[in-house]
Amino acid sequence: xxxYVRDGATRASRVGAICFALLCATAAAATLAQxxxxxxxxxxxxxxxxxxxxxxxxxAWGAGQAFLGVPSFDPLPDMDLSNAAFPPTAILxxxxxxxxxxxxxxxxxxxxxxxAANVPVDFAILSDTFDPDALIAERAALAPxxxxxxxxxxxxYRNRTDRHGRKAGNVEDFIRKSGGAYxxxxxxxxxxxMEGNTIRHxxxxxxxxxxxxxxQTLPNIFGAGSLFGRAxxxxxxxxxxxxxxxxxxxxxxxxxxxxxNAIARVRALSQCCGLPELSGPAPxxxxxxxxxxxxxxxxxxxxxxxEMDPRITGSFEEGPDNLLAFARRDxxxxxxxxxxxxxxxxxxxxxxxxxxxxxxxxAYLVSVAWGAFLIVSLLxxxxxxxxxxxxxxxxxxxxxxxxKTFQIVALAFGIGVLLLLPKLAIFGEAAATGRAxxxxxxxxxxxxxLAEILLTALIAPIMLMYQSRAVAEVFxxxxxxxxxxxxxxxxxxxxxxxxxxxxVSLFGIVVTIAVxxxxxxxxxxxxxxxxxxxxxxxxxxxTSHPSNGRVFTTLQERVTPAVIAAYREHLRTGTAQQGSSHxxxxxxx
Amino acid sequence: MNTSxxxxxxxxxxxxxxxxxxxxxxxxxxQVLEHDARPSLFEVLSRIFxxxx
Numbered sequence: 001x002x003x004y005v006r007d008g009a010t011r012a013s014r015v016g017a018i019c020f021a022l023l024c025a026t027a028a029a030a031t032l033a034q035x036x037x038x039x040x041x042x043x044x045x046x047x048x049x050x051x052x053x054x055x056x057x058x059x060a061w062g063a064g065q066a067f068l069g070v071p072s073f074d075p076l077p078d079m080d081l082s083n084a085a086f087p088p089t090a091i092l093x094x095x096x097x098x099x100x101x102x103x104x105x106x107x108x109x110x111x112x113x114x115x116a117a118n119v120p121v122d123f124a125i126l127s128d129t130f131d132p133d134a135l136i137a138e139r140a141a142l143a144p145x146x147x148x149x150x151x152x153x154x155x156x157y158r159n160r161t162d163r164h165g166r167k168a169g170n171v172e173d174f175i176r177k178s179g180g181a182y183x184x185x186x187x188x189x190x191x192x193x194m195e196g197n198t199i200r201h202x203x204x205x206x207x208x209x210x211x212x213x214x215x216q217t218l219p220n221i222f223g224a225g226s227l228f229g230r231a232x233x234x235x236x237x238x239x240x241x242x243x244x245x246x247x248x249x250x251x252x253x254x255x256x257x258x259x260x261n262a263i264a265r266v267r268a269l270s271q272c273c274g275l276p277e278l279s280g281p282a283p284x285x286x287x288x289x290x291x292x293x294x295x296x297x298x299x300x301x302x303x304x305x306x307e308m309d310p311r312i313t314g315s316f317e318e319g320p321d322n323l324l325a326f327a328r329r330d331x332x333x334x335x336x337x338x339x340x341x342x343x344x345x346x347x348x349x350x351x352x353x354x355x356x357x358x359x360x361x362x363a364y365l366v367s368v369a370w371g372a373f374l375i376v377s378l379l380x381x382x383x384x385x386x387x388x389x390x391x392x393x394x395x396x397x398x399x400x401x402x403x404k405t406f407q408i409v410a411l412a413f414g415i416g417v418l419l420l421l422p423k424l425a426i427f428g429e430a431a432a433t434g435r436a437x438x439x440x441x442x443x444x445x446x447x448x449x450l451a452e453i454l455l456t457a458l459i460a461p462i463m464l465m466y467q468s469r470a471v472a473e474v475f476x477x478x479x480x481x482x483x484x485x486x487x488x489x490x491x492x493x494x495x496x497x498x499x500x501x502x503x504v505s506l507f508g509i510v511v512t513i514a515v516x517x518x519x520x521x522x523x524x525x526x527x528x529x530x531x532x533x534x535x536x537x538x539x540x541x542x543t544s545h546p547s548n549g550r551v552f553t554t555l556q557e558r559v560t561p562a563v564i565a566a567y568r569e570h571l572r573t574g575t576a577q578q579g580s581s582h583x584x585x586x587x588x589x
Numbered sequence: 590m591n592t593s594x595x596x597x598x599x600x601x602x603x604x605x606x607x608x609x610x611x612x613x614x615x616x617x618x619x620q621v622l623e624h625d626a627r628p629s630l631f632e633v634l635s636r637i638f639x640x641x642x
Binding site: 090124156177272275276346 | 605609610612613614617618619623
């Protein structure tokens with residue numbers, strides 16, 4: 001067990017992060033309450049204080065996690081495992097209407113990596129593809145994998161007609177029918193890549209600790225080509241390892257499972273992870289969408305340890321290349337996380353597992369809270385009575401109301417610090433440890449951090465709108481289903497962006513006009529929110545365009561890992577052989 | 590499990606049964622995630638009084 005997963009250290013980290021969040025929330029609420037008292041505390045001020053406490057607590061929680069992750073871990077232990085002792089292991093690749101040429105190229109690249117590292121694992125392609133033409137294309141594209149009958153790394157394939165339980169059901173079907181043949185399964189996403197040495201390390205770690213039910217890696221994002229995609233890729237490479245270290249320090253025995261790029265003990269999965277359908281209709285009932293959180297909680301309930309180790313390298317995934325694809329995936333995650341409201345009180349769960357559910361729910365409710373805070377603040381300002389300079393009948397000198405500018409500026413400054421300080425602290429860590437060299441040196445890394453902060457600030461109001469709509473839709477009972485994740489969807493035209501985001505744009509314009517008419521002195525305060533909303537289609541289009549500048553450089557872009565290089569080579573060959581790439585079946589948002 | 594499909598041109602595809610993972614069944618019990626529905630106050634009272642009656 002790593003040194004950072006100890007009961008005492010875990011408890012101290014959790015208590016520290018929670019206290020920090022509560023302290024910041026109290027300070028923000030007290031500052032805003034004082035500002036309200038200066039001008040007469042009304043009901044809107046009461047709402048605003050409650051909402052600022054909630055949103056600040058959430059920001060501070062994230063910041064606390066980053067601060068906890070700044071100190072580094074001990075180096076990853078070198079764990080070897082001979083092939084004679086190598087237990088039966090399968091790499092599971094669940095797919096559903098994916099681009100089959102890409103799937104084939106990924107598996108071929110990983111298979112090569114396994115062979116180079118002499119790792120004797122099987123591959124199992126678990127297809128849920130239902131479109132008949134896509135199924136034909138899939139089988140045609142995957143055929144070369146079966147022709148190469150490599151004894152050490154055979155590839156299996158099956159297609160389900162009953163797609164019960166979606167991805168979790170797909171994996172469950174494999175465990176039920178073939179799980180008895182394996183000790184471990186490495187669960188991937190269709191866009192995952194993992195290196196042979198990484199798989200060997202994962203299996204060795206599981207062999208060394210028989211209480212470990214699941215070991216999660218921190219996948220690095222690769223292959224982004226747009227400004228948006230590269231910013232996310234940079235953020236995942238530069239910031240995520242530190243946030244993940246903070247999370248790892250708080251995980252104890254109840255670490256996270258993110259659904260892919262993780263190894264699991266088959267016995268633990270079969271004992272604990274047979275997911276039921278929730279009673280009632282979707283979106284709150286039916287198939288559990290965010291199944292990974294639930295599976296982690298069930299493993300812990302069953303007495304197994306779930307661990308995430310951000311030190312493990314050689315684990316990769318792709319990400320959405322534009323904001324619309326990101327928002328579409330986020331809609332599914334939103335529904336899945338809100339569904340966990342039904343499961344917070346599930347019998348027998350570990351306390352931290354319940355807290356993780358609450359955290360996932362809050363991730364989306366906080367967007368609504370931010371929106372509500374802005375609206376309430378505007379209403380409070382708009383309904384403020386004119387100052388009464390002579391409240392007493394016989395009064396010689398006027399009474400001037402206290403100015404609340406100081407409190408408001410202090411509050412805005414504090415929130416700004418909570419937003420910026422974690423990223424600057426992470427930059428400090430990267431510069432001090434030499435990690436920044438992988439990102440083009442400290443100066444370029446700083447430029448990338450600042451550019452990422454600017455871009456995040458611009459897209460945050462747009463995401464606030466998409467997330468608020470998602471929450472409203474879920475509470476209104478609208479099931480978003482499980483749209484395929486768009487990978488490499490890339491560049492959007494202004495028309496496409498306008499169609500998908502005109503409501504955001506119109507909302508931004510209407511709010512700007514309303515504020516100008518009702519409380520004109522607040523117009524400049526609200527511009528950082530209303531301006532990006534008003535120009536949402538333009539921002540979405542511009543950020544979806546290809547970017548190959550020096551900003552947002554990552555280590556993977558500078559030194560391509562072998563498995564990624566092999567994947568690209570096989571994709572080039574496969575695409576050339578197929579004539580043209582098969583478009584993923586994805587509906588526009 | 591679907592092992593063969595027909596294309597839109599009604600051309601049969603190869604049988605993919607032989608590529609299926611080997612059969613090694615494992616039991617995977619359904620987990621309980623929801624408490625039983627709580628009885629309403631009326632049901633509780635009626636149970637008490639029916640039992641006493």
